[in-house]
Amino acid sequence: MDGEDRVHGPEGSETIEVDWSRRSFLIGTSTVLAASAIALFESSNVAKAFSALNGLQVDSGMTKVFQQDYYYIPNQMTWRVGTPMTLHIHNLSPTHFHEMQIGRGGFQRDPNAFTDLRIQFNQDFWDGVPVTILEEHWVDNLVTNKAIVTSLPKPGPWLITAPGNGNFSPTLRPGGSVSLKFTVPNKPGVWEYGCFVQGFIHYADGMKGTINILPA
């Protein structure tokens, strides 16, 4: 890199390179907030109705998660430790980027933000988990963090393996998708997932869900 797109790290003692579009999400804009509020009000009922039908099923094999503005379908999943999974994440929004972080333990905050900005979960579900990327389509960036990632598609600039870019998260362009193959790790308990694109706006608007991981 040639020196552009550098920001100070959390300690301020070093610089890290951040994908420009991801950084722009973290900084975010508020212009879409008002427009999204009305859509959210209607969409959240759809998501709730869906989860009522889907909540008790133990997922295995191919599991699809759809992203919209600003919710997931489903917003509730049940996994079991040791189960082979292929998680297919598909962004159905025609206009918005979305991501899917999985974590718990509260939120990390951005010390450089002008406001009190929550940027990711304290605990990253994917930490130490072997993951194979089976396909990617219009992925803007996929931060690997501490996951052990193998990519079947030829890794491009979208695959961000450098430390300091946040928790594991694929960020999908409108219409984008990614498939992740993994075995549910021995991390039982309730986990959350959420989208932190545009700061906390998407999450606060309802773009979140829970995964109850049952012991083996």
Ligand SMILES: [Cu+2]
């Ligand atoms: Cu989002």
